[in-house]
Amino acid sequence: xxxxxxxxxxxxxxxxxxxxxxxxxxxxxxxxxxxxxxxxxxxxxxxxxxxxxxxxxxxxxxxxxxxxxxxxxxxxxxxxxxxxxxxxxxxxxxxxxxxxxxxxxxxxxxxxxxxxxxxxxxxxxxxxxxxxxxxxxxxxxxxxxxxxxxxxxxxxxxxxxxxxxxxxxxxxxxxxxxxxxxxxxxxxxxxxxxxx
Amino acid sequence: xxxxxxxxxxxxxxxxxxxxxxxxxxxxxxxxxxxxxxxxxxxxxxxxxxxxxxxxxxxxxxxxxxxxxxxxxxxxxxxxxxxxxxxxxxxxxxxxxxxxxxxxxxxxxxxxxxxxxxxxxxxxxxxxxxxxxxxxxxxxxxxxxxxxxxxxxxxxxxxxxxxxxxxxxxxxxxxxxxxxxxxxxxxxxxxxxxxxxxxxxxxxxxxxxxxxxxxxxxxxxxxxxxxxxxxxxxxxxxxxxxxxxxxxxxxxxxxxxxxxxxxxxxxxxxxxxxxxxxxxxxxxxxxxxxxxxxxxxxxxxxxxxxxxxxxxxxxxxxxxxxxxxxxxxxxxxxxxxxxxxxxxxxxxx
Numbered sequence: 001x002x003x004x005x006x007x008x009x010x011x012x013x014x015x016x017x018x019x020x021x022x023x024x025x026x027x028x029x030x031x032x033x034x035x036x037x038x039x040x041x042x043x044x045x046x047x048x049x050x051x052x053x054x055x056x057x058x059x060x061x062x063x064x065x066x067x068x069x070x071x072x073x074x075x076x077x078x079x080x081x082x083x084x085x086x087x088x089x090x091x092x093x094x095x096x097x098x099x100x101x102x103x104x105x106x107x108x109x110x111x112x113x114x115x116x117x118x119x120x121x122x123x124x125x126x127x128x129x130x131x132x133x134x135x136x137x138x139x140x141x142x143x144x145x146x147x148x149x150x151x152x153x154x155x156x157x158x159x160x161x162x163x164x165x166x167x168x169x170x171x172x173x174x175x176x177x178x179x180x181x182x183x184x185x186x187x188x189x190x191x192x193x194x195x196x
Numbered sequence: 197x198x199x200x201x202x203x204x205x206x207x208x209x210x211x212x213x214x215x216x217x218x219x220x221x222x223x224x225x226x227x228x229x230x231x232x233x234x235x236x237x238x239x240x241x242x243x244x245x246x247x248x249x250x251x252x253x254x255x256x257x258x259x260x261x262x263x264x265x266x267x268x269x270x271x272x273x274x275x276x277x278x279x280x281x282x283x284x285x286x287x288x289x290x291x292x293x294x295x296x297x298x299x300x301x302x303x304x305x306x307x308x309x310x311x312x313x314x315x316x317x318x319x320x321x322x323x324x325x326x327x328x329x330x331x332x333x334x335x336x337x338x339x340x341x342x343x344x345x346x347x348x349x350x351x352x353x354x355x356x357x358x359x360x361x362x363x364x365x366x367x368x369x370x371x372x373x374x375x376x377x378x379x380x381x382x383x384x385x386x387x388x389x390x391x392x393x394x395x396x397x398x399x400x401x402x403x404x405x406x407x408x409x410x411x412x413x414x415x416x417x418x419x420x421x422x423x424x425x426x427x428x429x430x431x432x433x434x435x436x437x438x439x440x441x442x443x444x445x446x447x448x449x450x451x452x453x454x455x456x457x458x459x460x461x462x463x464x465x466x467x468x469x470x471x472x473x474x475x476x477x478x479x480x481x482x483x484x485x486x487x488x489x490x491x492x493x494x495x496x497x498x499x500x501x502x503x504x505x506x507x508x509x510x511x512x513x514x515x516x517x518x519x520x521x522x523x524x525x526x527x528x529x530x531x532x533x534x535x536x537x538x539x540x541x542x543x544x545x
Contacts, residue, residue: 058507061231062502064232064233065227065231066230068233070233071233071234073235
């Protein structure tokens, strides 16, 4: 497998539930709004005492201490993203293990961030005239809009659900063809609502 | 030998207060996070306990900036002036009954046993304002100055009834010495209620608590700092180590004030049945008393922190109205009521 710049914490099979950690609270339903109390212009005697109100205010903060926390404890706990999340790109392979790309440059043309760079060459295979000799995506430039995915006539480029992408240098984040094909191997069995 | 013992005592107490300031800072960060449904710093050391250390290292490595046009002398002096009183106040707070070391040295478990302990605390506590005012003035910054001005006005109004609220306690005890005040709270009322001043002086306690929040510039009354309006208030222009000193001063003041509250209103180091008179001079008694004292103090520290993260800041005019029109009359009322009751008690037997 080709070297990737950093560890991928949310690669498939490393989800939160798989490691027995509690689900973060963000996707549990929040209690609905309390019944609204009518505020009168003149404070009642009870309100004028202030101290009971102060105690209630204080308690409203204090009781949060033992309530469920919203923090996702990265990296031990990984936030689950939706099925059609747009993360790092991958270059798909066909059933013979060859990359599907035919170097038509449609994704490069469609890209609003100009982050795709393709170098085409004569294809070694008889089913297409060209293929991509080099295929580089600058993951730092990319805005993850998914236009390349939509432009591709061959379903060769797709976005995965992997969002944890780290590197220590800018040139590490230039993903070449091998790395993008590795992304395909990593996410081959992922379910996606919009694909196949 | 006594001098050596005293020096060791001073070192231990001051180091302890500094450590507690760090712990308070950690507790504040964790508790504020918990109250906001977060976890807070929980990575460095167990439960993130080493976080204050990392914070101070970070702040030490920051550039120490002296802005243009500052009054150098006061600018450098101010952080120390705000830290010193916070550490000094703790000197008179007793944390245990006297112990006898090596069979001949009777060591009181407090740094200095002053006969005018409460007066000393009020006097030194109000010195803390000088650090804030000098820092604010010397910074040559409008926001700082506003913070300093507010701080003075607040301190002037709140010092008044802070002293007033303690008069009731002093009347009951008949002494300004903190040891006497603690000793006077060790019996039981009606056989079940500890005779803490919290129960004997409820009004005085509430008034003093409010004054304590104002005195330490903590949140319902943190107008000198009010970061939403005044950038950083009096320490806007301070950075690096000088800022750390203001920072430690704030938390040391919180701890000291909590210790004072525990001593004056919660029976200090004593629990009913935990004294030399009842247990005899056993070795674990000072430890137990110090632990009781620390527990009571930490309760107040927790109160300080949780109040900061749940109540909102008073407006300036509200602050003044509360001080002069509510708290001062309440403090005076407390004196009158206490005096009347004591008079009736004495005359009717």
